[in-house]
Amino acid sequence: MFLTKVDAVSEAEVLGIVENLNTLISSASGAISGTWDQREPVPGTLAEEPDMVKIRDDFGTAMIEQIAARNYVAVTLAIEMTLVQFVKQVTSGWGRGDTAGALRKIYSMISTEGEFDVRARQ
Amino acid sequence: MPPQEPPRSEEIIDNLARILMITRSFADTSEAMESIGNSAGIEVKAVIGATLQLDDTIKAKIASSDMSVYVVPPGETFIEETMTNVFGEDGTTERGEERSSVAGTMEIGLLQKIGNVEKVLRKPKVVLERDLVEPEGESER
Numbered sequence: 001m002f003l004t005k006v007d008a009v010s011e012a013e014v015l016g017i018v019e020n021l022n023t024l025i026s027s028a029s030g031a032i033s034g035t036w037d038q039r040e041p042v043p044g045t046l047a048e049e050p051d052m053v054k055i056r057d058d059f060g061t062a063m064i065e066q067i068a069a070r071n072y073v074a075v076t077l078a079i080e081m082t083l084v085q086f087v088k089q090v091t092s093g094w095g096r097g098d099t100a101g102a103l104r105k106i107y108s109m110i111s112t113e114g115e116f117d118v119r120a121r122q
Numbered sequence: 123m124p125p126q127e128p129p130r131s132e133e134i135i136d137n138l139a140r141i142l143m144i145t146r147s148f149a150d151t152s153e154a155m156e157s158i159g160n161s162a163g164i165e166v167k168a169v170i171g172a173t174l175q176l177d178d179t180i181k182a183k184i185a186s187s188d189m190s191v192y193v194v195p196p197g198e199t200f201i202e203e204t205m206t207n208v209f210g211e212d213g214t215t216e217r218g219e220e221r222s223s224v225a226g227t228m229e230i231g232l233l234q235k236i237g238n239v240e241k242v243l244r245k246p247k248v249v250l251e252r253d254l255v256e257p258e259g260e261s262e263r
Contacts, residue, residue: 021172022229028165035161039147062254081226088193
């Protein structure tokens with residue numbers, strides 16, 4: 001009789017991954033916010049209209065106003081929301097091959113070590 | 123609705139950079155993207171890795187029920203039974219008559235589906251629009 005190994009997953013396991021992901025998102029947001037917070041406004045540079053339009057689709061007017069006012073909490077919230085939305089997009093809308101390909105490219109952009117090997121997950 | 127095709131490869135970093143551009147902290151988007159890579163490259167890598175793990179787990183492995191990520195889109199009405207206000211209140215107005223709108227989701231939740239029945243295994247943490255408006259004189263830290 002031929003037996004196939006099956007990777008069964010429990011609700012607790014998935015919950016654990018989600019909890020870890022939330023922690024990682026908070027950590028990423030904190031790292032980005034910490035650096036941003038030390039920067040003075042660039043003289044003569046205003047928030048660009050195209051950026052405003054794109055961000056407005058994601059956050060709404062109240063959030064935009066708080067970010068433009070350099071409200072540290074609002075900036076941190078916006079970064080976390082963006083990362084959460086990214087996770088939502090990856091886990092809900094794409095085919096697996098597309099997901100791996102897109103992530104590989106994203107990863108290579110921020111990596112100093114070169115290509116991110118996701119073949120094992122395809 | 124989620125996108126039916128993969129976003130542009132640089133979307134996540136680009137979107138983060140645009141937030142920082144609104145603060146007028148960088149002269150251009152490429153500088154903001156470089157800053158994000160330097161300050162949080164490792165952390166963003168970790169988020170991507172964990173996202174792959176979650177995607178792999180809920181799509182490829184066998185579970186006793188269907189599970190999916192639960193993220194509340196901006197503009198939805200706050201519902202205490204299925205969401206948590208990150209600032210700890212119940213989402214009603216000062217007069218307690220109306221529910222507030224969600225500005226965005228801060229922490230991912232998890233939905234379980236058995237047949238046609240959905241159950242929230244983990245409530246997402248959300249920020250309410252009303253909490254983004256600070257009282258007079260407190261807009262600067």
